[in-house]
Amino acid sequence: MIPAGLSASDLLGMYRKMVLARTFEDQVYYLFLRGGMPGTVHQSQGQEAVAVGVCSQMRPGDFLMSGHRPHGHALAKGVSPRAAMAELFAKRDGCSRAKGGSMHLGDPDVGMITSLAIVGAGCTIAPGMALAFKLRGTKQVAVTIFGDGGSNEGAFHEGLNFSAVQHLPVIFVCENNLYGASTAYHQVSLVTNVADRACAYGIPGQIVDGMDVLAVYQAVGEATARARAGEGPTLLECKTYRFAGHSRSDRTAYRPKEEAEAWKQRDPILVLGKKLLAEGLATQEQLDAIQREVDQEVADAIAYAQSAPSPAPEEALEDVYA
Ligand SMILES: Cc1ncc(C[n+]2csc(CCOP(=O)(O)OP(=O)(O)O)c2C)c(N)n1
Ligand SMILES: [Mg+2]
Numbered sequence: 001m002i003p004a005g006l007s008a009s010d011l012l013g014m015y016r017k018m019v020l021a022r023t024f025e026d027q028v029y030y031l032f033l034r035g036g037m038p039g040t041v042h043q044s045q046g047q048e049a050v051a052v053g054v055c056s057q058m059r060p061g062d063f064l065m066s067g068h069r070p071h072g073h074a075l076a077k078g079v080s081p082r083a084a085m086a087e088l089f090a091k092r093d094g095c096s097r098a099k100g101g102s103m104h105l106g107d108p109d110v111g112m113i114t115s116l117a118i119v120g121a122g123c124t125i126a127p128g129m130a131l132a133f134k135l136r137g138t139k140q141v142a143v144t145i146f147g148d149g150g151s152n153e154g155a156f157h158e159g160l161n162f163s164a165v166q167h168l169p170v171i172f173v174c175e176n177n178l179y180g181a182s183t184a185y186h187q188v189s190l191v192t193n194v195a196d197r198a199c200a201y202g203i204p205g206q207i208v209d210g211m212d213v214l215a216v217y218q219a220v221g222e223a224t225a226r227a228r229a230g231e232g233p234t235l236l237e238c239k240t241y242r243f244a245g246h247s248r249s250d251r252t253a254y255r256p257k258e259e260a261e262a263w264k265q266r267d268p269i270l271v272l273g274k275k276l277l278a279e280g281l282a283t284q285e286q287l288d289a290i291q292r293e294v295d296q297e298v299a300d301a302i303a304y305a306q307s308a309p310s311p312a313p314e315e316a317l318e319d320v321y322a
Contacts, residue, residue: 003218008281014056014213015276015287018048018269019294021072024081025244027298028071028088032248036306038090041102044072046211046243049268050175051076053216053238054143057224058111063129065122065144066115068103069175069242073145078110081301091308097319098311119180120153122146123172127163130170130233141227143220145173149180151194160235164201169227171220172235175210177242182254195237203233210238211266214275243267 002011025045031037044051047069055076058064066073074084079095087094088102096104096114106114113129116122122144129142150156151174163170174194178185191197198205204226209215216238223234241263245252252260276282 001214002275002279002281003214003221006214006217008276010056011272011276011281012286012290014052014217015269015272015282016290016294017052017055017076018213018272019290020081020297021048021051021075022269023291023294023298024075024084024301025071027302028085029244031302037088039088039101040248041071041088042069042247043244044069044242046263046267047175047177047240048072048076049213049216049271050145050173050210050238050240053213054145054171054173054220056213056217057220058141058143060111061138062111062141062143062224063126064112065126065129065142066105066112067119067122067146067150068115068117069147070103070105070115073115074105074107074112077107077112079105079107079112081297082304083107085298085301085305086308089305089308090310091305092311092315093308094305097315099316099319120146120150120155123150123153123155123159124162126170126172127159127166127168127233130163130168130227131166133169134166139169139228141169141171141224143171143173145175147180148174148176148178148185148189148194149183150174151176151197152180152188160198160201160203160233163233164203167230167232169230170233171223171227172233173220174235174237175240176237177240178259179242179246179255181246182250184254193237195235198235201235203235205235205237208236208238210240211263211268211271213268213272 051072083095103117126144133140195205
């Protein structure tokens, strides 16, 4: 079902953002294989519907906090592909001025504070932002996206409980991709669904199809409405899957091939593309044109990042507090 109020151009915009996140990640993967990029990466192919569904409901002024797998979130929130790519190449014009790298992306100007690689940390940082919004009475909303592994950190429990009793305008979005690195979720949690934990804090919890951008959009819309009305936090569990390994060196030997194949049948880009075609809201030519435009945009970001200057050694001392 297509949520009320979304035009064909809104839907094509969502499709484009998912294609941008996917293409960016695929190109980063090739750059790594060719040895052209420093550091490591945690990629988000397969999880684009969560990033785009969440960010499409956020207004200017709302803030997002992500974790160690932030590329798709950053692009969906509006961080420029050039600035994100330059950060991955540790260049001066990167969105974190080369001090963060792949796991530390953000841009306060587009409503994303720099992501943090400490698993689950956003579950206490987003409530901090939400508390400021509440005290100022601004109707802004804070959102954090974290993984199933993050839901077993102490920060998750403290953050949800504090937000609940303070009725904070914050949304906790768990991307349950079934694994925390190589550890299956069911090996470390006897509660089948992360969303079931919401009742422990007296807040709404909902399971969402994380491969369907429109389902995510719908659920986040309801949660932001509650948050803006002063009705407090929501826990959303988006069931999703990462098509890539946990990080660069992971060959995913711990998970069955059939499992990955089954999830790939529900690729969020294919799911939305099919829906747009079936509803007569787009033609295959339009979808192909979007892919071509995005290919250009990502190629431009790579060329920009590769030719951008590296920071001078003394710049390491700028923008640091201690
Ligand atoms: C507090 C903390 N413990 C351990 C790590 C190492 N680590 C990085 S990612 C990761 C797995 C996280 O899994 P999940 O939260 O499910 O997110 P996903 O990688 O699946 O997106 C771990 C254990 C870390 N960065 N921070
Ligand atoms: Mg996970």
